[in-house]
Amino acid sequence: MTTTFITGANKSLGYETARRLLEAGHTVLLGARDPERGRAAAEALGARFVRIDVTDDASVEAAAADVAAHEGVLDVLVNNAGVGGAQAPADELTAADALAVYDVNVFGVVRVTRAFLPLLRGSGNPLVVNVTSGLGSFAATHDPDRVEGRVTAPLYASSKSALTMLTTQYARALPDVRFNAVDPGYTATDLNGHSGPQTVTEGTDAVVELATSGPDGPTGVFRDRYGVVPW
Template sequence: MTTTFITGANKGLGHETARRLIALGHTVILGARNPERGAAAAATLGARFVRIDVTDDASVAAAAADVAEHEGVVDVLVNNAGVSGPHGDPGELTGADALSVIDVNLFGVVRTTTAFLPLLRRSPDPVIINVSSGLGSLAITHDPARVESSVIAPLYTASKAALTMLTTQYAKAFKDIRVNAADPGYTATDLNGHSGPQTVTEGTDAIVRLATERPGAASGRFMDRHGTIDWS
């Protein structure tokens, strides 16, 4: 039985990832900040809810302790929680704006990964999946054939670029854990006002693929639903 913990899983990509992995036989622990929404989502899916606010050290530590007490192990950690940040004139952005986005999209991954490492290392085949974005790719955002090249979202894009680099560093450092990043693509979620042309099922293809690979699969990759993406 594969035990999977997903952050930000009460809606959107996290919720759909949970639904699909449960259907594939995973035991899913649904992590979310809001206790009412998280518990309701977990009950609907048949998952167990654990509250986690990835911006709060104590909350992350408590979530890891809860999983240690109940499941005792995590085979797959999906760092999915994320925010888009403020919209509007980039010339009006503040340091506080930047910190609020980075705190979730990057620092939240650091907090959660560090807290869950002992649980991952109890697994015979531990996996970390960081939900990043093509908007964090220099190559993709400079390709006029890609929709990402027309998006102006300085804080979100910067946070995802940092997350992809963090992924490569973790992959190099954690030789005993498979660490990869997933690009969902332009998917209709609350993050973009449901403007994306992809369904949440399509948007979770790469995440589900990485979560269900056989032991021995490669680490340090950036993948979308079509395959491996160049890191540049």
């Protein structure tokens, strides 16, 4: 049976990913920062809750130790936790604002990946799926016919661009583990006030596709539900 850990999984895309992977037969470990919300979400789905704050080294290490003690191995890691950051004009953004966004969207992925790599390496098909965004794509944000071309979000967009590059670099540096980046697309979530035209099910299509891929599946790719994303 495939064991999958998902960060930021108590709502929206993370929750739907957990639901669909449970449906696909995975053992799902639902990671969330808030114990009350995390436990409630896990109980509703039939998953196991593991507390994790991706911005805190001790919390991340404790989560990895928890999984090591209970499951002993991890097959799939979905780095889903993310934040939009301060909603301020670009000329008012501060370094502290940037650090807050990158601490979750980029540095958090580094923390979690490092802590869980030993568990992943015990799997016969280790896989990491990083949830990024088309807003981190140069091609998409310069295309006036795409929604990304009409959005200005300096910190969020640049953090997701960094995450996509981080993913491809991990794939190159660590060939024993497959790493892929996924753009959910413009999906109705808390990050956009539920304004996105896609449902969370549509937004998790590519995540689920990659999370359920076999050992001959791709690595180092940037995908959405339609295929490879231009970058």
